Amino acid sequence: MSAPGSVLVVGASAAGLATAESLRRKGYQGALTVLGDEPHLPYDRPPLSKQVLSGAWRPEQTQLRGRDVLDALDAEFVLGDPAVALDAATRAVTTASGWTRRADAVVLATGIRPRPFPGAEDLRGVHVLRTLEDAVALRGELAAAASVVVVGDGVLGSEIAATARGLGGAVTLVGPQAAPMANQLGRQVAELLGRTHAEHGVRLLLGAAVDGLTEHQGRVHGVRLDTGEVLTADVVVVAIGSVPVTDWLEESGLVLDNGVVCDSRCRASAEGIYAVGDVARWHHEGLGAMVRLENRTNATEQAGAVAANILGEDRPYTPIPYFWTDQFNARIQVHGTLAADADVEIVEGSENDRRFVALYRKGGRPTGVLGWNMPKQTRLHRQALVDAADRSLTLQR
Template structure:
């Protein structure tokens, strides 16, 4: 694909008569809503592989898993609001293939859906460990059904091992402790979220989890799962240690859901590769976790797995479909809640960045830290200081506007 670099609004073709959104996700729904807000009156079809209407994913590892929310509270819109969009929702049917020349999607059930413009919003699927599908008591957490199934097992268990020390694994460990389980968190890195926030903050997260009673078995690779009579009994580490478990959650990252596009002719490389305007091909866009697009301020391809990007990128894609195309150049943002700690991250936090405290105190666990590479700000992180972190975001905006920033 030819990548163009131009800050000006591009002149696009006339608005399509039919837009097909593949993926009834937050990014897919936001694309539909943004099109309607901008006055698009053509036909819209939304194809989703889950039977549930679009719902929010961040609560799955927290409020839904803890039982603080009923499942329907995670639903993004009521049925009346969805009906008012005048879009056709085809749920419970998975996309199977895309014919790029005719812009035709065939589904697992045999449906044939054609459109002038297609938006790929299929997200990601959870990575798994070899053999885990054959064992009772082993879970991943990606969908609402995953969360409800895991909660059911946790309520009947006493020992949980979480494999994966990233954001999701850390959140699940915190929620399980709230439910009273004996929790062990394991993974190859030295501390929870070490890859996402660096050694200073991840070290503080390690202290927090330890104080809350989580056993940390970090810094060792997982060799596999142990089982008896088809049910998981523990997690074997590369050191030879076995962590006993009634339930195991595997939270070792995600893979872009692009298998159905293998023969489409689109460029696939850790996601659907797009230009600066999130276009993957003629009449085809990608949005959300599955999209890997050219970020002009970073000078390379970026794929973000967070809720904020799902919304912002969807609005940019909707504008592009209607001829208001501008390069999509966001300042990334994500958050995580664990126990009483609320972390907000603006920008990029590269491994090896210089970190300094610019607001608050580390000892009070209420602070903002700034991340810099070669003296230039790349990101800020707030721990229980959301307002101050948001204000410091401007430093990231200013830096991104002047030079490419390093990525993870």
């Protein structure tokens, strides 16, 4: 298979930039275009809920590469112009401004958008967090807020609650789970995370459903629970999940189902079209399942696999999933998958010391490793997952 004469990457965030960089690093010399809906040069999103929101970083510090490095890619960056249509048969992308470009290979890296709270989109004081503008706007309001309610107890909601509490206001975290990030960490570690939040002054109202928001003169005034209780709030942050940005692809002819559906090579359902990052839902041969991962590490690793397959390597993408989160004095790192019914064993350190590594097993087989303030030891225990994955792929062959 010869290299395509031109590649168009739709999406100029981490996954899109990493795809362009991987192509050049692997020797691709053809025409390369990166199209982005935001006006900014590519920037990193994980710091938005931590360093930018806390004020430790200036917004420009999130930029992934300097202008000189981007220029050296010899790529055309078309920014601030969102894609609105794709003709999959001709691989032609059209933007909101009417700009149209056809390419021999198209990489979809449009990511996700936050799920808004129904009916609250125009209510002042209600925020979501996805973009640099979102972080700057929320930071400005948190500085003066006496009371903050975070709706959503997953990774993002928990991080925002921790950062907001660090700024000194009264913070309440509301969500349906029994403990913060229970779906991502399992009950045992999530309960420890909940205790950590409580020790730092976050009020936890978990296992609770939000019935609506109250307002006064167009500004949010509180959060109403299904019990009838109303939580006073100067600022409400909504972190109730996200949706893949695929609405612009609905007439494209591609198969869409919780993302762009791809095979194990991250190829979409039309010739010459690939997907990468948060928007890609692909067949993971090692897990034997369709997978879509929303994390920074996957954006980079999957970009390398997509670039390789565009250039003819024809290899499946079978990562060991990984994500991390920093909250208060805890750095939590997770490799693999942590099933709710997994057997959990502390293999190094102790929960009491808030420094430990936990191994998750299901049916006797290692499926995940979690580290709490033990990064080096966590990486070492990851090898058990690599060995298990290798055995699984060998048996499948």
